[in-house]
Amino acid sequence: MTRGGGRGQTSRLDESDVRVRPGRGTRPRSKRRPEHADATPAMVVGVDRGRWTCAPDEDPERRVVAMRARELGRTPVVVGDRVGLVGDVSGGDDSLARIVRVADRSSVLRRTADDTDPYERVVVANASHLVIVTSLADPPPRTGFVDRALVAAYAGGLEPVLCLTKADLADPEPFAAQYAELDLPRVVTRAGEDPAALREVVADRVTALVGHSGVGKSTLVNQLVPDADRAVGEVSGVGKGRHTSTSAVALALPGARGWVVDTPGVRSFGLAHIAPDDVVAAFGDLAAAIEECPRGCGHLGPPADPECALDGEVAAGRLSPARLEALRRVLEALRTPAWET
Numbered sequence: 001m002t003r004g005g006g007r008g009q010t011s012r013l014d015e016s017d018v019r020v021r022p023g024r025g026t027r028p029r030s031k032r033r034p035e036h037a038d039a040t041p042a043m044v045v046g047v048d049r050g051r052w053t054c055a056p057d058e059d060p061e062r063r064v065v066a067m068r069a070r071e072l073g074r075t076p077v078v079v080g081d082r083v084g085l086v087g088d089v090s091g092g093d094d095s096l097a098r099i100v101r102v103a104d105r106s107s108v109l110r111r112t113a114d115d116t117d118p119y120e121r122v123v124v125a126n127a128s129h130l131v132i133v134t135s136l137a138d139p140p141p142r143t144g145f146v147d148r149a150l151v152a153a154y155a156g157g158l159e160p161v162l163c164l165t166k167a168d169l170a171d172p173e174p175f176a177a178q179y180a181e182l183d184l185p186r187v188v189t190r191a192g193e194d195p196a197a198l199r200e201v202v203a204d205r206v207t208a209l210v211g212h213s214g215v216g217k218s219t220l221v222n223q224l225v226p227d228a229d230r231a232v233g234e235v236s237g238v239g240k241g242r243h244t245s246t247s248a249v250a251l252a253l254p255g256a257r258g259w260v261v262d263t264p265g266v267r268s269f270g271l272a273h274i275a276p277d278d279v280v281a282a283f284g285d286l287a288a289a290i291e292e293c294p295r296g297c298g299h300l301g302p303p304a305d306p307e308c309a310l311d312g313e314v315a316a317g318r319l320s321p322a323r324l325e326a327l328r329r330v331l332e333a334l335r336t337p338a339w340e341t
């Protein structure tokens, strides 16, 4: 198995993309791309065992199955990636196109490492929003899950939205109040009601949905995309007698140019490489303030970070104590192992 060598040149994307710029001198000297100037742009909507299902021109009606061109080596290609396709892009039965390039990503959502895979892999690329689905009862809501999802969203470049389900069983306010200071958009859903507010959130964009088992995420996906089950089957190969290892699938919203990315099996998020600064940076008003913090400040305040400049912001009346407290609770998620949430 060859590692590095010429392959590294073909891709500036790896598992630690987005924020990581290639260091000086690592940029390829010669551009290798123009040979595929005629590649068809497409979005990856599903991944299954070395085959990528793509929507050419993001057309909700078209699907092309592709393999990864040799020259890309092991460049990760995930749901939401914008790719260039060459070869047979007809999408006919048994046709197979080739992915020859992967565009830089505007956002990434990573899942945690687990027993079967020690790496925190990107599962969704380029989603603009992350809808964090939590039920208000049955199962009861957990701040641990929401906080980790928030950190993953802030650091990965997605805008988080809190979606509270089963409001017919419990009052949303007590739980929602814990997030009131974070300017987090919120939608509430309940049995027997169309999720109209959620429809607005997901229209005309790519939105990833995450949630624990039983919170009602499938119910919502089926309301947003009435033939979701069939679409999932087509994209992942379920129903064609194939085993599926899919951990994300993009579903086209009917009547709107937009996609929801369901993430079955994604139970927690990869936060290992996220620094407290990455999280605070997502809060525009606070990003400048932490420039005054000592090096390596975790922004948790005393006793851990006694010189954190955010405390100074509160003292100066520029930041409310409640907002700082809410931010710090989210930052604590960085220190909490996934299995405790």
Ligand SMILES: Nc1nc2c(ncn2[C@@H]2O[C@H](COP(=O)(O)OP(=O)(O)OP(=O)(O)O)[C@@H](O)[C@H]2O)c(=O)[nH]1
Pocket (backbone or CB within 6 Å): 165, 166, 167, 168, 169, 189, 190, 191, 192, 211, 212, 213, 214, 215, 216, 217, 218, 219, 220
């Ligand atoms: N009372 C109530 N029950 C709901 C609501 N939404 C979903 N449920 C029920 O909650 C259970 C779980 O819903 P699902 O949509 O399957 O949940 P999920 O999050 O997709 O869970 P998995 O399929 O296990 O991943 C089902 O019995 C639903 O009927 C709601 O708004 N109110």
Ligand SMILES: [Zn+2]
Pocket (backbone or CB within 6 Å): 290, 293, 294, 297, 298, 299, 300, 305, 307, 308, 309, 310
């Ligand atoms: Zn600080």
